[in-house]
Amino acid sequence: MITRRRFALSLSALALSPLSSYVHAAARKIPALLRPPVAREEAVTDTLWGKSIVDPYRWMEQKPDTDEFVSYLKAQGAYARQMLDRLPGRRVVEASVTRFTAAVTDVAIRQISSTYIIFARRTPGQQTYKIYARPHAGGADILLIDPEAGAQGGAPRRVTGLLMSPDSKHLAYTIDKGGDEIRELRVLTLDGGKDVLITLQNGLPASWLPDSSGFFYSRLRDGAVKGKVDYSFDTATWLHRMNTEAAQDTMALRWSDGPAMGQTEREMPMVLTSTVSDWALGAIYSNGEWPAYGMVARSSELAQGKPNWIAVFGKDDVAVHAVTAGDYVYVLAKGKAERGEVFKVSISDPDKTKREVVVAQGEYVIDSLSLAKDGLYIHELRGQVGALRRYSFATGKVEDVALPLSGAVWDVNCNARLEGAWFGMDGLTWFARIMNTGADLKAKDIGLTPKAPFDTSPFLTTRLEIKARDGVKVPIEILHKNNTKLNGKNPVLIEAYGSYGIILDPGFQGSKLAFLDQGGVIVYAHVRGGGEKGESWHLAGQKANKPNTWRDAIDVAEALIKDGWTSRGKIALWGTSAGGIMVGRAITERPDLFAVAIGEVGAFNTLRFELTSNGPGNDEEFGTVKKEDEFNGLMEMDAYHHVLPNVSYPATLLMTGANDIRVEPWQVAKMAARMQKNHDPKRPVLMRVDFDSGHFSTTRKNAIAKNVDVFSFIFEHTRG
Template identity: 40%
Template sequence: MRFSRRAFLASTACLAFAHAARAEGYVKPVDFTPGGGPPVAPVRPVVETLWGHQITDRYRWMEAQGPEWQAYMRAQGAYAAKVLAALPGRDALAEAIGKNTAAVAAVVSVQTGGETLFIERRPAGANTSKLFMRAGANGAETLLIDPDSYAKPGEHAELDWWEASPDGAHVVFGVSSGGSERSVLRVLDVTTNTVLPEQIDRTNWASPSWLPDGSGFFYNRLQDVSPDSLDYEKNSLCWLHRLNTDPAQDVKLFGHGLDASVPVQDIDAPGIAVTPGSDIAIGMLESGVQNELTLYAAKLTDVLAGHPGWVKICAPEDAVTGFAVRGAEIFLLTHKHAPHYKVLKLAAEKPQIANAVEVVPQSMAVIRAIAAARDGLYIRELDAGLAGLRHLGADGKITQVALPFSGAIDEDSFYADTLHGGAWFGLESWVRPQVICHVAPDGGVMQTDIAPRPEIDVSPYVSEEVFATARDGARVPLSIVYRKGVKRDGAEPLLMEAYGAYGITLDPVFLARWLPFLDAGGVFAVAHVRGGGELGEEWHLAGQKAEKYHTWQDAEDCVLHLIEAGYTSHRRVAVIGGSAGGITVGRLLTERPELVAAVIDMVGVSDALRSEFSPNGPPNIPEFGTVKTEEGFHDLLAMDAYQHVHDKVKYPSVLLTTGMNDPRVAPWEPAKMAARLQAATASGNPVLLRVDTDAGHGIGSTRAQRDQETADIMAFVLWRTGDPRYQPKV
């Protein structure tokens, strides 16, 4: 249920309405219900008793996703498209966004292999990201992988993941269609720019790790069952593939039922990671979405020989969330007795965590990730909402890296390897475009041309970081971005994002997509609510399971803070949340329906009681709980927005979105929520369900798809917050 927020917010640039600096005066939003309203879903109640509570599910039939449901979804999508297309200014928004996105090149990640630099970038004018190579940081570029060449008729294809071999001679990569994330693994011979014959399906989360000599790689593969099966993401295995061999000959080396000394749960995703210059193999078990890992160590030669003799490094209770290997040293990132995280070091000959020594102590900054390089360990951290970067040398000395400007380091762009000195990272802020940088072993930072600077004047915009006080006294970080000259008189439309799950942080990203909203006088805010990781692991746990109510109540309190501070008013404020953020905005919607004018619920978790009965449900149990326990049932019922919708309540305007190929939040969740709200609301405000039949969770959506979605959302918000320029003609 993790959501690609950076792709949604920052993959494009907009210059529309650059002449404006003030919101238009408020008008009462005009009602518009063409054809008498949206299609009405049949009500076929299923009543069950769970832990002594009677639960009624009016739309359980949708979960089968049969022909009737598919027709209903197409009708809902068509109705939403008709309403949104009728909004004056909507098409102008889409055109302005499209023209400017074509001028922006968006970099996803970089990696080195031998003397070659590999770059994943969505080129200017392109719809999808592609893989390029350079001979060094400043060499000429060559296109290596274009996912468009794998697109099926009527669908788009997406480059899901890739990994270059240590010598740069090969790249293993995964491509999927229609936003499904159902990757097919292939291998590219870089020298000849040809794809090898072998193909491997069910490699959605392959996490490949190359052998040091580049002769093959370890990878994770799902079991051979239907993608609609509840077992689809269970009992995956880690395999070894040798180049230029039939995948049918691949050997399964790590996972369920392979080694009695390594117990594996059905939701564990097993993998093996190896590092150039080291003979250590790390066996890892990721238990669903749980951040804490189970790790084992063995000699690589023993693993390849079939008798690994795995030695347990740590278990989930040791709170290790990341690791790095450099020669005979193993580094562990842990939050045990350190909610802001610390780094431990182990020797390979005694890899048990009991033998670890602390090398980077906890500080005020929250350590987010570590990466090993030839010259030491690089440490990415977050302090007061801004990124920091430190270096741990072989001598144990820790030095701070001076960054070119204050901002955030995108997690996908943070990269180092033990064959090269230094580290790569992308740096950006709310009002400054991304720059790809390289820090050298001497601490010097080079800003490169890998992410060309878009021709956008950022001087009119400003951001600030403040705190809102929650009802229990907690101080919730709040980011606010707007155009200079905005008057704090409550007259501006404001869109506030909130998420709060998995310990994910909503770091600053360049808000290129939303510049038209700012130029129209709007304000964009981000509430860093509990459940996220902005303030460390304690902040995460304070918004999880039985404490989940803090997440949506923090969002409510942040809205109140913004209103009291004069940034907006009740009738001009909207909230947006995606994926697990659907819990946040969905429960705000149902607990405080009078608080905001509009709610945008993107591919959102809406029916938490039933989520675990979708293919991606079991892996999410560690974060949200299960109805199979009484405590878990009560926790999930509390966070279930669908079950908290009541008849004859005056709900605000709501726009829900879904993709028919969504592998993370089943599209029947937004569908059930839309049907229930449409039947229950007494306000007359619109409830729309936007449906994309060639999309999934949004992670694999094209530039054009995101352009259209952004235009729809922005126009809907401006309509329902009373901008006279966006009122339909009736």
């Protein structure tokens, strides 16, 4: 967060910087703290649109972090660690989570090159994903990148992006440390293993020149300061040529280049070339996600620094993806078709009135497209399961790929010079498989993932629609054991998100089976603000409509009680990132309904979010305090300012990564401080801090530890 795309702290680590009496206490391993640490209050009052907003913890927002705030984080982490470690059912939960996660091999396709299938794999015992290449012609897998190789301690390293050259001889890739998302961009030459640093300025590979002589990448401007609101402003795309020094790289595209279509310095420009077109796409992304503006220039002219940009689509098209083939740009857009359509733009005549729709809007939401030699492969969401279709260049027909199972379809990858598509499939209660379909449209398992090391047959998925208070039907998926009884006695964990038009599509997660194995039930609620039913579903949970998001979650909880799945006092609600709005406002509006709240890296203080490094651009989703109507919407969705004294809120576990740049830790810390003023040992508020992670867990160990803490906490407070 807060972007569109898609998480234990050791006491010994606390002893390294004894900045408060709480830290000294943790280092000496004295008995657990009886109360949470108390934050200093220093009220700041803002008057916005005639309303006085009092903020007692504004001091936590200072950048860079002060010693006082770091001390407070460590004290909170120590207190949470002591309380979580004392939970009586923890060992049983830990054994179950370990059983369902430690022995699993995770695999995901990352790219299809002319020679290789590039994939990430994490085998049992490995903490991070390694990157491999499997030759199309057969033969042993080739290890390309081991992020921990040569590491001498310190924060965990992980590969965050990669891009193989068209000739399959070079790999541009990025690594971050401790989940800080400050990407180090490097390029590896496969023959000989030469590995060269390109930039430390949060680089991101975009595309290679068609002849593999160089590649385009984005990076921050010189002097960008993490934590400042203008941190990502004036990010530009650069061209690096192989066998030259990075200092000789040339700027290829800035936000201000080309036709003036409304783009500003807060947008990110990317150059996307194609091996089957002489034209490169200049995509201008809003807050780093989805192309808001698109233009094209000849690749040869761009490489010479003399592009003549031609506009091909704009913000009103609500583009989701775009690819270039021959003299055409194919755009998946939702501007005129809320569930998505694909239109073709002729570069020689890009007039909007002459666009040709090649895949019309249908009954289902179109989520993505990928370019292959034989056509466009299109992912659809059919109800709550995935489907894959192909628009054929030869026939102009749109046909289904025959899938062997019903479940999620993800990471669809194609190569413009090869037929077919490679993709992952899984179900909420069955293990992932990597599939391939050729031009015959018959998908098969390519054997990249081993069979599950445990039996998943005792677990089921039930799909329903719940009627919200205004009559709208909200889709839900219920994960449970096959012998679960509707007797109102089941601990239920509801997870929801509801922002940016993102489709909540979690897929198989072994750790969740551990929760079911211990008698719990998990519910994924597809609340408004997501994209499950198209762009109107998204807009119904945006800005002034945001209350629909958390009220849908509330209505789902009420329906589960009515149908016997659970009862009041046995419901937990989990929201992550932008989902912090959902969970924070659900528990502040209906504190009586939920027994437990889990707020992971959550945006709880939305009135202040636009002033963070990741804030610019998010006004389009949530609003800005600079406009009265949008200020009122932000105030309504701000959970921090809805916490009241002397109210009994659910037992709450708030979580943050100390290196989080998307939702800075003070967003979580301020929420914790305000909720903890109502200290109730029976309904504690804990703030779990992971100093080795950012917005996401960086290692398998960290992810397991997080889930053990969450599930133990939920069971402790729903089985009374």
